[in-house]
Amino acid sequence: MQNGRLIVLTGPSGVGKGTLLQLLRQRHPELYISISATTRDPRPGEIDGRDYEFLSRDRFVASIENGELLEWAEFAGNYYGTPRASVERQIAQGKWVILEIELEGARQIRRHFPDALLIFVLPPSFEELENRLRGRNQDDVAAIERRLERAKKEIAASEEFDVRVVNDDLEKTVKQLEDVLFSNAVTSSS
Numbered sequence: 001m002q003n004g005r006l007i008v009l010t011g012p013s014g015v016g017k018g019t020l021l022q023l024l025r026q027r028h029p030e031l032y033i034s035i036s037a038t039t040r041d042p043r044p045g046e047i048d049g050r051d052y053e054f055l056s057r058d059r060f061v062a063s064i065e066n067g068e069l070l071e072w073a074e075f076a077g078n079y080y081g082t083p084r085a086s087v088e089r090q091i092a093q094g095k096w097v098i099l100e101i102e103l104e105g106a107r108q109i110r111r112h113f114p115d116a117l118l119i120f121v122l123p124p125s126f127e128e129l130e131n132r133l134r135g136r137n138q139d140d141v142a143a144i145e146r147r148l149e150r151a152k153k154e155i156a157a158s159e160e161f162d163v164r165v166v167n168d169d170l171e172k173t174v175k176q177l178e179d180v181l182f183s184n185a186v187t188s189s190s
């Protein structure tokens with residue numbers, strides 16, 4: 001059995017992380033994409049247990065206090081975190097687990113799991129990021145502004161990551177991610 005592995009995908013909101021992961025999952029169903037917990041309201045079409053575990057603030061805080069989260073952070077006014085049990089179970093079973101999380105969470109993972117592979121997805125330009133965020137049409141104007149502010153800080157920290165990919169052409173970027181994941185397969189994880 002192959003060894004489990006922890007992979008982190010970070011990048012500003014709207015850069016295309018969800019889109020990239022959907023394509024990767026279709027092509028590599030053996031990858032396990034972690035389902036995060038959040039206090040944010042579901043967007044139209046999002047389903048509890050599939051896209052996120054949608055929790056009340058009280059329940060989220062209880063999860064933190066009970067040590068149920070591998071990492072967590074506040075982002076644009078809401079809490080987000082990775083449920084510990086499912087990730088640890090998948091890794092113990094030799095699975096490759098992908099966490100799609102923001103910068104503070106990625107830093108926590110780096111501290112606790114030094115062998116994790118940290119990937120940062122960059123936009124072709126800030127203007128294009130803004131276009132994608134607005135074009136997605138799923139956040140109100142204030143939420144988009146908060147996300148763009150946060151994006152500047154995240155992009156400034158992209159050098160901390162092991163690998164950086166620019167999501168310009170979708171197909172090319174998926175191929176790059178496949179190369180990163182499958183061509184130099186480091187197979188350990190702590």
Ligand code: ADP
Nearest residue numbers: 013014015016017018019132136167168169170
């Ligand atoms: P994130 O998960 O990083 O917040 P999404 O996957 O929701 O971002 O993508 C944000 C928007 O950008 C979506 O409307 C998506 O269709 C679009 N998008 C994603 N990747 C590309 C790309 N390479 N070129 C153009 N548009 C893209």
Ligand code: 5GP
Nearest residue numbers: 013036072073075080081082100101102105
């Ligand atoms: P969104 O509200 O657009 O779904 O997500 C907002 C941000 O939260 C994104 O940058 C996303 O990567 C991040 N995020 C999603 N789940 C988690 C998580 O479990 N932990 C952390 N730290 N960030 C997360």
